[in-house]
Amino acid sequence: MESKVVVPVEGKKITLQNGKLNVPENPIIPFIEGDGIGVDVTPAMLKVVDAAVEKAYKGERKISWMEIYTGEKSTQVYGQDVWLPAETLDLIRDYRVAIKGPLTTPVGGGIRSLNVALRQELDLYVCLRPVRYYQGTPSPVKHPELTDMVIFRENSEDIYAGIEWKADSADAEKVIKFLREEMGVKKIRFPEHCGIGIKPCSEEGTKRLVRAAIEYAITNDRDSVTLVHKGNIMKFTEGAFKDWGYQLARDEFGGELIDGGPWLKIKNPNTGKEIVVKDVIADAFLQQILLRPAEYDVIACMNLNGDYISDALAAQVGGIVLHRVRISATNARCLKRLTGLRRNMRARIKSTQAPLFCLRR
Template identity: 25%
Template sequence: MHTYRIAAIPGDGIGKEVVPAALEVLDAVAALHGGIAFRYDAFPWSCDYYLAHGKMMPDDGLRTLRDYDAIFLGAVGDPARVPDHVSLWGLLIAIRREFEQAINLRPAKLFRGLESPLRRPNDFDFVVVRENSEGEYSEIGGRIHKGADELAVQSAIFTRRGTEQAIRYAFELAGKRRGRVTSATKSNGIVHSMPFWDQVFREVGAEHPDIAASSAHVDALAAFLVTKPETFDVIVGSNLFGDILTDIGAAIMGGIGIAPAANLNVNGKYPSMFEPVHGSAPEIAGLGIANPIGQIWTAKLMLDHLGHQDMGAHLLQVVEDVTEAGLKTRDLGGSAPTLEVSREIVRRLQR
């Protein structure tokens, strides 16, 4: 029996509800398959922690987290009390950057039993590989002057190491899926970084002649995700482009509450972090109606990363069995509370 040590950070808002629900599901699937178990240490780092201590996590927080096998995060943000740039850069982005989580992975697929807002959604199943450490989200820049002469400068940083790592990961992932990679670019308008991105994409593509590779300008690609999402397999994009495209992916699935994400460290030096896309949703926090599927699907990505793809595939199949049976939270057009959905998944696993 191998026991994984997981740092659980429920965070803010509905994170405090969906993380415990997902951990129950994770324990159930581990018990069913056998061979592994999980030990969770919970950390109260959040906007509440910030208001009490003046920081989103302790000064030794990163040192504490680095010895865990994975980090399981719920949500960060309470903009009515703490500015987003303070909460995100003080916790989420600090972990991503310090632990070299250079790949952000976000799948999107049409679940059985869920209704997409698309008129003809067909049967899409794609993954967006997002460069997660640099690009448009660099910290380089600043503001000078006041009044009519005020000036803001924000510099995007694209290194060969970061760009190539994301693109190479996308090609390798496509080799395990349906063998197609689409690059999100904008080289007709961004004249330095995007032609560089395109060059690296061509170079890495030449090393994978068995993978069908193509590029699309990100604005057209956004439209294609609405009009023909079933044509995509793996999409690779910069930090900003990947961020935007994955929210489209979440929306066409039927709701952002089911969308998962993984922040992957690919060099083995630090733990990876797993978090759903839905955010803290403060407007419904504490009501017991949050959708737990995004957090549970995120647990599936964690199982995959830890080498237990069979457990992850089984878990996702059971989640789809539940949605197909019509048990849905309010955001998906149903009326089931959070725990009714998560515990039905547990019940079906145990059965």
């Protein structure tokens, strides 16, 4: 298929060398305008980033922007029902870093969520959300300045994998029949009209997420890494997430038990300071981030818990529109801005043009 993307004449690709990004003086960065208010906010975002680069580097560096397509605009460029073209995925892989606006959910079958599809296709397994208070921002809590956390949300597994079947469908009935007759499951309360879903959680997926969180804590001189989970109820998924996280801290970072465990301490090789690796039940954590937020620093959690936690924490310091997201893989990064899709509320648009979101590979 003929390329629909215009590559800038000036600029060079960002490359990966020894696991680190090699950024040229004039990098080419793909961007996705997005749907809804993306038409309004993305052009403004590009101008803000350009101005920041100009000021920071005194004109010695410059970004060459390259538009790529996903969402409604993609259907106009590539054809009806082409919401996520292969060319877009290939360019993000090739150029390593990209930035995107908000994306709609296609109506009908096929892709359920373009955001989830991007993460899965590019294996963007870390959703990194730094949340801190900026002085002068209105907040519903008395001491928002005590909130300073970085959330590492696992982005490729859990119920967000989208493995589910609609109630009364032949597939749902087949799965339920298998569970009841072959696996001896007797806890499906109303099997006759029941949707069913699967929650995958793997050792590999858990360990690469927790590894990234601990490495971040070491590099950025943070005090602790907390594994947030519901292992008291879901012992073989959420509970396994906790166990594998502790195992990785012991095996790869030399974690030592504190007072018999399960909490561990790791010595930061850069500073000599101790980093505590601990865990907490998710519902208790949501309470404690209000009562004792200063006790938490880097957070590692599964996909669904991370979704709740990120927005709850952001609300404590002024709302999600003030915070950025970096969604990462071993070889890619994606940045995004955080906001909704509506264009018809101009006052709201003016108040939500702060943050953005970045993809990096």
